[in-house]
Every structure is written in C-alpha cells, then in structure tokens.
Amino acid sequence: MKKKLQRNIIRCKHCNEIIESKSLYDYKRCGCGKVAVDGGLEYAKRSFPSFPAEDHLEDLSEYE
Ligand SMILES: [Zn+2]
Numbered sequence: 001m002k003k004k005l006q007r008n009i010i011r012c013k014h015c016n017e018i019i020e021s022k023s024l025y026d027y028k029r030c031g032c033g034k035v036a037v038d039g040g041l042e043y044a045k046r047s048f049p050s051f052p053a054e055d056h057l058e059d060l061s062e063y064e
Contacts (some may be wrong), residue, residue, distance in 0.1 A: 003063040005041045011058040018060065021045075 009020040015032035023040040030036065031046075035057045039045040048056040 005044055006062040006064055007060075008037055008040055008044050009060045009062070010035060010037050010046060011060055012056060013056055 006046065007020060008022075009018060011018045012032060012035045014028035014034050015034055017030040017032070019028040019030050019035075019037055021028050021037040021040050024042045025038075026040050027034060027038045034049055036047040040045070044059075044061055046053060046057065046059075050056075053059075
C-alpha cells in the first residue's frame with residue numbers, strides 16, 4: 001500500500017525558506033524563486049531548476 005502524505009513540505013537550499021503546499025492547488029514558491037511545491041496532500045510535486053533536486057531542495061515531507 002502506498003504511504004499517505006501527511007505534509008508536503010520542502011526547504012530551499014538557496015534561500016533557506018521552508019514552504020508547504022497544504023491543498024491540491026496550493027502552489028508555493030520560495031523567496032528566491034528557485035524551488036516550489038504543489039499538489040497538497042494528493043501528490044508531492046516539486047519544481048526546481050535542474051537535476052538533481054537535492055542540489056536545490058531538502059525534502060521535509062512527512063508520511064504516515
Ligand atoms: Zn529559495
């Protein structure tokens with residue numbers, strides 16, 4: 001069974017801002033604009049400028 005997302009949250013490694021998407025259409029971009037989260041608890045969608053994502057963001061999402 002797929003783990004259920006409890007919090008959809010990341011930290012930007014460029015500006016250190018922590019951003020959280022709380023609902024499906026809650027698109028949040030960090031202060032410097034390099035990374036974003038979307039999808040709320042339906043799906044963990046991330047936007048970042050280039051791979052690997054770990055260069056730009058730290059995933060702080062919580063799963064059940
Ligand atoms: Zn940033």
